[in-house]
Amino acid sequence: MNNRLIILAAVVVGALYVFFSSIFVVNEREQAIVLRFGAIEAVHTEPGLYFKVPTDIVDTVQIIEDRLLRYDIANMTLQVSGGKFYEVDAFLTYRITNPRLFRERAQGQLVVAEQRIGTRFDAALRQVYGVREFDAALSEERGEMMREARDLIRPDMAELGIEIVDVRILRTDLTQQVSSQTFDRMRAERLAEAALLRARGQEQAQSLRAIAERQAVEIVAAARRDSEILRGEGEAERSAIFAAAYNNDPEFFEFYRSMQSYRLALGAQTGTTMVLTPDSEFFRYFGSGTQGGIGSPSAGIQAATPAPQPPATAEVAPDVAPEAVPAPAPAP
Missing domain, CATH: 3.30.479.30 (Band 7 domain)
Incomplete structure (x- = not known):
């Protein structure tokens, strides 16, 4: 009984070995080549369960990738x-x-x-x-x-x-060498382009500067021209006013101008000495007993005949020339 069980168990084990060694599985990522004594017996490209001779001496299976x-x-x-x-x-x-x-x-x-x-x-x-x-x-x-x-x-x-x-x-x-050469070439090209742009900018700047300077000269010249015109018109108007005033009362105008000359010539303490004779035209309004003089009867002053005196001296301002001072009328 025991021998039979042993034999039966051996048969079952042998059958299971033969069964499992005769099957192989191909999945969806694989392909299989069945080799019999080294020669290709069959090729299986579809996934599934396949059978072969149940020994590695007769049939062998080589799995080939079916993936990308x-x-x-x-x-x-x-x-x-x-x-x-x-x-x-x-x-x-x-x-x-x-x-x-x-x-x-x-x-x-x-x-x-x-x-x-x-x-x-x-x-x-x-x-x-x-x-x-x-x-x-x-x-x-x-x-x-x-x-x-x-x-x-x-x-x-x-x-x-x-x-x-x-x-x-x-x-x-x-490559590193070509990259360095390319960088140097690109740098040289950019520097040349920058120099060209800079030169064009300087040219435009000089052109604009020249235009601005020309416009400034024209504006200044026009302003000077207008100022000279206005100055001439003012001088003309001033001369006309003086001429009109002189024509209204020439004697008073001469007297007024002589008083201004006295104030400028005799009143300034400049240290300048001017030597004049008493009968000089400069002292025409200092005479006595004459019409228009300071000591004339029309002025309400009784003056005696002056005694002979030495030439008078007067302090004259340096900015008034003797010939610019109107000479007074001679005494009678």
């Missing part, structure tokens, strides 16, 4: 048609679409496939950048460059059972 995979290139130095260099970061996405071909050409190994992908991706980027100018990757041509690189890689990768889905350029920068 990515390959990156970083800090790649590329030369453009102008001779300058870029540092480029880029990546591509790919999918294994033919597991059988992938097994035959790349032994079913991603490492082997990515070596081929890296070599072809590098050559495609160099070819795309090499036929374009320096600023093409920084312009709207960038999208066309990525599509062109993808199309260059696709034929070779299709031979491995791989489809290149997309190519993307992440970064395109100048």
Whole structure:
């Protein structure tokens, strides 16, 4: 009885082992290749439960990725048609679409496939950048460059059972040397432009300054002209007033002018000495017994005949010349 149970248990265990070793599961992210003695027996690309010969000596299963995979290139130095260099970061996405071909050409190994992908991706980027100018990757041509690189890689990768889905350029920068040269060139261009603008500004400033100075000269000349005209009109009006006053009473006007001359000549203490004779015209209104003199009867003063006296001296202001003082009328 015990032997039967042992045998039954062994049979059950053996059956379970054979059953579980003969099935395998393929999920939605995978593909499976069934190999019989190393040769491809079947390829399963749809997810599900599958069966094989229940031993690893006869049938083996190789799982192949069915996901979208990515390959990156970083800090790649590329030369453009102008001779300058870029540092480029880029990546591509790919999918294994033919597991059988992938097994035959790349032994079913991603490492082997990515070596081929890296070599072809590098050559495609160099070819795309090499036929374009320096600023093409920084312009709207960038999208066309990525599509062109993808199309260059696709034929070779299709031979491995791989489809290149997309190519993307992440970064395109100048190298340090080219960046310094470009910065120096841009700086020189900006300095030249600034010097040109400064020169134009100085030219305009000088033009405006010359116009302003000319206008100032014209304004000052016009003001001086108007002032001279007004001064001449004033002098004319002043002379007319003096002439009218003199014509109204010439004798009084001469007397008034003589009094002013006496006040200026005799009243100022300037230390200047002027020697005149008593019968000088300057003393015409100092005579006695004559009409119009200070001692005349018309003035109500009885004056005796003056005795002979020495020539009189008088202090005269330095700003009044003797010939500018009106001479008094001679005494009778």
